[in-house]
Amino acid sequence: MERIVIAIGRQFGSGGREIAKRVAEELGIEYVDKELLTLAAEESGISEEAIRRADERPVNPLSYASVQYPIQAQAGFYDLSASGAMLDDKIFQVQADIIRKLSETRSCVIVGRCADYIVQDKSHCFSVFLHATMPWRVRRIARLYELEQEEAKKQIVKFDKKRAAYYSFYTGQRWGDASHYDLAINVSSIGVEGAAKVIVAYARDFHGVEG
16 A cells, blocks of 8 residues: 555544544554654653643744744754743654654554644645534533533633644644645534545545555
């Protein structure tokens, strides 16, 4: 099978991780999400806990007054003396570097972390954005985390803002803008299983994946 990399962005509560796992299993390729944190810690020498705290969290632009974005990761360069906001910057760099290395060596599904932007110039990669209506996401999050619906909605708004700020800061693009993705799927219309089937069909029909 030719190498294929699928980068999945997702609204909170849209079923992104479950869909990504289904796609990876159906195609017989790797699923990459939290493993990136461990790989980033091993690669950079930065503690996994520090990387976990910085993972896809919003940034304060005032802390980066002299930095030009969108940023490009510098392979192999990680300044471990950095702290605070600049440490977040280094963590993004090391994760971006790892995503590039993964895309060059194996077939996989990567969730979040601006992966669609990082691998956009590679012909064997394609990107997906998963979204769903607020009522559908509220019901899903309330069920999964045993929350009242009002609290579930607050969590959705919080995490969507967090992901949007992170993505916009590091890419200079608008998170969730369909024009930046190969596929944009409304999961509330076709369900988690249906969304996974659409992605698998796209991989097979347009990228020649045989898995």
